[in-house]
Amino acid sequence: xxxxxxENYKFKLRILSLLILAILICGGIFLYKNxxxxxxxxxxxxxxxxxxxxxxxxxxxxxxxxxxxxxKIKRTDTIMLVKFNPKTKKAIIVSIPRDILVVVNGKNQxxxxxxxxxxxxxxxKQIESMLYQxxxxxxxxxxTGFRKxxxxxxxxxxxxxxxxxxxxxxxxxxxxLKKGKNxxxxxxxxxxxxRWRKNNDGSGLSDGDLGRINNQHKFIExxxxxCKSPSIILKVPGILKALPETIESDMSRDEMIGYGLNLLxxxxxxxxxxxxxxxxxxxxxxxYLKYNENSNREILDLISxxxxxxxxxxxRENLKIEVLNGTSVNGLAASAANKLxxxxxxxxxxxxxxxxxxxxxxxxxxxxxxxIVANDTGIAKIENVEANDxxxxxxxxxxxxDYKK
Numbered sequence: 001x002x003x004x005x006x007e008n009y010k011f012k013l014r015i016l017s018l019l020i021l022a023i024l025i026c027g028g029i030f031l032y033k034n035x036x037x038x039x040x041x042x043x044x045x046x047x048x049x050x051x052x053x054x055x056x057x058x059x060x061x062x063x064x065x066x067x068x069x070x071x072k073i074k075r076t077d078t079i080m081l082v083k084f085n086p087k088t089k090k091a092i093i094v095s096i097p098r099d100i101l102v103v104v105n106g107k108n109q110x111x112x113x114x115x116x117x118x119x120x121x122x123x124x125k126q127i128e129s130m131l132y133q134x135x136x137x138x139x140x141x142x143x144t145g146f147r148k149x150x151x152x153x154x155x156x157x158x159x160x161x162x163x164x165x166x167x168x169x170x171x172x173x174x175x176x177l178k179k180g181k182n183x184x185x186x187x188x189x190x191x192x193x194x195r196w197r198k199n200n201d202g203s204g205l206s207d208g209d210l211g212r213i214n215n216q217h218k219f220i221e222x223x224x225x226x227c228k229s230p231s232i233i234l235k236v237p238g239i240l241k242a243l244p245e246t247i248e249s250d251m252s253r254d255e256m257i258g259y260g261l262n263l264l265x266x267x268x269x270x271x272x273x274x275x276x277x278x279x280x281x282x283x284x285x286x287x288y289l290k291y292n293e294n295s296n297r298e299i300l301d302l303i304s305x306x307x308x309x310x311x312x313x314x315x316r317e318n319l320k321i322e323v324l325n326g327t328s329v330n331g332l333a334a335s336a337a338n339k340l341x342x343x344x345x346x347x348x349x350x351x352x353x354x355x356x357x358x359x360x361x362x363x364x365x366x367x368x369x370x371x372i373v374a375n376d377t378g379i380a381k382i383e384n385v386e387a388n389d390x391x392x393x394x395x396x397x398x399x400x401x402d403y404k405k
Contacts, residue, residue: 052085053136053259055251056127058115060142076115076123078141078216081131083303086262088270092303093220094131095213095275101288102126108283130291133303139249147187148245152238154231155186156222164196193219210275217273224268274299294343297375314372316344321373322396326353326360332399336377343376353398360400365390373397 059078079096098112105117115123124135150156164177175192177183185193197212198204205211226232232239249256277296278289293300298314321340325333333350340348361381362373370382373395390396 055082056135056138090270093273099289137251148242150190151187152242165199317346319394320347322393323350324353324398326357326398357400360403363396
């Protein structure tokens with residue numbers, strides 16, 4: 001396949017919105033046909049889909065413009081893991097940047113190329129091994145029905161942070177979106193909103209695809225709000241017409257209806273959206289994001305169910321940490337501080353404890369920080385103290401004889 005301009009030939013579908021939309025629609029169709037009169041059947045279908053599930057959402061690019069029907073050469077320019085728990089009525093959405101570095105058949109690849117090389121099963125295994133999560137279903141979204149789908153729901157309103165101006169005559173692509181609050185977008189404008197990364201003059205998103213993901217999260221929130229509106233029922237006929245052109249999934253109809261009904265109870269405040277972190281690297285003149293498990297520990301804890309959702313918003317560089325040596329081993333605090341700095345901490349002070357101790361301990365005023373600091377240090381003992389006892393610090397780490405340098 002020849003080299004093509006990604007701005008011209010790739011439609012960076014942000015597919016989470018479509019999955020949620022599709023599931024809500026399936027539930028809506030059921031309600032629409034039954035007019036919510038058969039409550040027993042309604043509750044029975046909800047109970048059929050009461051298990052916590054992980055859904056891998058992938059949005060396919062157009063591939064080779066001369067081979068639009070060749071699915072094997074299409075890459076996954078959008079990858080997300082959605083974890084939905086009907087019992088707790090909470091959902092976690094993990095966006096996976098397409099430039100994450102992986103190794104396939106002994107060669108460096110971007111994760112968005114895995115499906116083209118190894119198929120759905122290859123991508124599934126890659127994500128499962130990276131996030132330590134079993135994937136229950138895969139949902140694929142293509143670009144052809146996107147505009148119709150967005151028009152079918154009546155478009156969405158979003159805040160646009162900067163003017164978006166980009167033209168490509170060869171593709172009849174003319175993006176012209178103005179900065180503003182609560183801007184209404186029709187189907188075509190929704191496409192433009194997600195295709196845009198830079199303007200004709202070269203200005204645009206400084207962080208590339210990560211910036212697109214931020215726009216995507218804003219768009220998801222808008223679509224969820226629109227789909228939870230009672231007026232969505234009146235739009236079912238148009239949505240039904242667009243849906244077959246948009247998604248493909250191994251989830252059964254009954255499962256989609258069941259989970260759709262459960263999603264109707266999902267509050268926006270119970271949806272957490274996060275993005276995997278990566279370190280920019282350049283290998284053989286190709287830019288990648290190098291995934292580091294330690295840097296993503298809070299996200300891994302979050303999707304494993306061990307940490308509160310708020311943990312994903314905590315930034316290590318903003319935490320003030322004091323590390324105290326509670327042993328007679330020289331340089332122990334400095335060694336621990338260096339390890340923390342490698343994990344992204346910047347505000348660290350070291351010193352000696354007033355007394356010796358045999359067991360290391362982390363003193364906190366904010367309980368949710370234990371999921372981060374404990375994982376990064378390997379110290380299991382946590383002591384919750386009053387804010388006055390910590391002074392200016394978010395956490396004080398006292399190293400005991402059990403701590404290994």
